[in-house]
Amino acid sequence: MHTIADVGTDVAHPARMYDYYLGGKDNFEADRVAAEKAMSVIPDAQKVAMTNREFLVRAVRTMAASGIDQFLDLGTGFPTSPNVHEVARETHPGARVVYVDNDPVVVSHNQALRKATGVVAVEGDVRDPDTVLGNPLVTKAIDFRRPVGVLFVAVLHFVTDADRPLDIMSTFRQRLTTGSMLAISHLGSDGVDPAVIRTITEAYVRATAPIVFRTADEIEAFFVDMPLLEPGLVNVARWRPEIRGTRVTSTLRWLGGVARMP
Numbered sequence: 001m002h003t004i005a006d007v008g009t010d011v012a013h014p015a016r017m018y019d020y021y022l023g024g025k026d027n028f029e030a031d032r033v034a035a036e037k038a039m040s041v042i043p044d045a046q047k048v049a050m051t052n053r054e055f056l057v058r059a060v061r062t063m064a065a066s067g068i069d070q071f072l073d074l075g076t077g078f079p080t081s082p083n084v085h086e087v088a089r090e091t092h093p094g095a096r097v098v099y100v101d102n103d104p105v106v107v108s109h110n111q112a113l114r115k116a117t118g119v120v121a122v123e124g125d126v127r128d129p130d131t132v133l134g135n136p137l138v139t140k141a142i143d144f145r146r147p148v149g150v151l152f153v154a155v156l157h158f159v160t161d162a163d164r165p166l167d168i169m170s171t172f173r174q175r176l177t178t179g180s181m182l183a184i185s186h187l188g189s190d191g192v193d194p195a196v197i198r199t200i201t202e203a204y205v206r207a208t209a210p211i212v213f214r215t216a217d218e219i220e221a222f223f224v225d226m227p228l229l230e231p232g233l234v235n236v237a238r239w240r241p242e243i244r245g246t247r248v249t250s251t252l253r254w255l256g257g258v259a260r261m262p
Contacts, residue, residue: 009029011207012206013031014207014211015075015101015103015106016031016105018049018078020035026078026105035203037203042196051237052236055239055256056153058241058242060183061090061091062181062258063149063183063258065091068147068148068149070095070097070148071088071148071149071150071151072142072148073097074150074152074155075158076099076101076106078106078109096142098142099119099122100122100132100138101121101123102123103208107123120137122137126168130171144175147176147178147181148176148180149182149183150172150176150181150183152183153184153185156222157186157213158209159212161212166221169222173225173261178261178262179260180261182223182259184257185254185255185256186219186256187252188213188254190216196252216255226259226262227260227262228257228259229259232257233257235254236255239257
């Protein structure tokens with residue numbers, strides 16, 4: 001079992017920084033210092049984070065409406081209601097969800113949900129897809145012979161080019177059967193002030209994972225050969241806003257899209 005001392009509370013972690021953006025309390029001084037540096041150029045950081053969260057909700061609802069009743073949420077972060085299992089179970093009361101994160105504190109929070117809801121939370125890193133996909137808890141909960149909804153929401157911009165993200169995505173893609181769906185949200189670099197990118201990059205340089213801005217073309221490549229649903233890869237606030245979303249004009253460009261396995 002991990003103790004607080006084991007998890008490097010003196011080093012900022014993206015999940016805990018994101019929790020701070022959302023106004024949560026599951027963060028430490030190092031997370032707050034790094035987050036405040038990023039927020040110096042993102043004064044609307046909480047609204048931006050909420051807008052991304054709303055994209056997640058809409059993506060899960062879209063997947064559930066297509067018949068998907070099992071979900072793999074990668075880099076899930078701290079529980080924030082509505083959680084993936086709560087949204088999925090609006091349509092499929094028995095929906096199965098596996099939450100994966102590389103922060104043991106995050107995992108312990110998600111595991112607390114398991115007693116009440118039957119969801120599964122495991123420690124794993126998207127940069128090591130074979131280990132994630134081979135975890136017995138994952139293979140017991142998820143039947144990859146049936147369609148799966150896979151969520152990479154606000155996580156791939158913490159995967160550097162040196163980590164070979166296209167290979168990572170191909171590994172996950174190879175496990176998916178026809179009808180599976182993939183959701184991605186990612187910070188975009190197109191049209192963003194270089195000074196903003198530089199400041200945010202510096203805020204994460206001492207965190208457990210650096211942050212990487214990518215162009216829309218680079219982000220779209222992560223969907224491999226899976227065709228995007230309408231309206232394609234767009235600002236997360238513009239992706240199928242059937243529910244009233246947070247209206248925010250930001251210094252950032254956060255892109256999102258959902259694709260279906262042919």
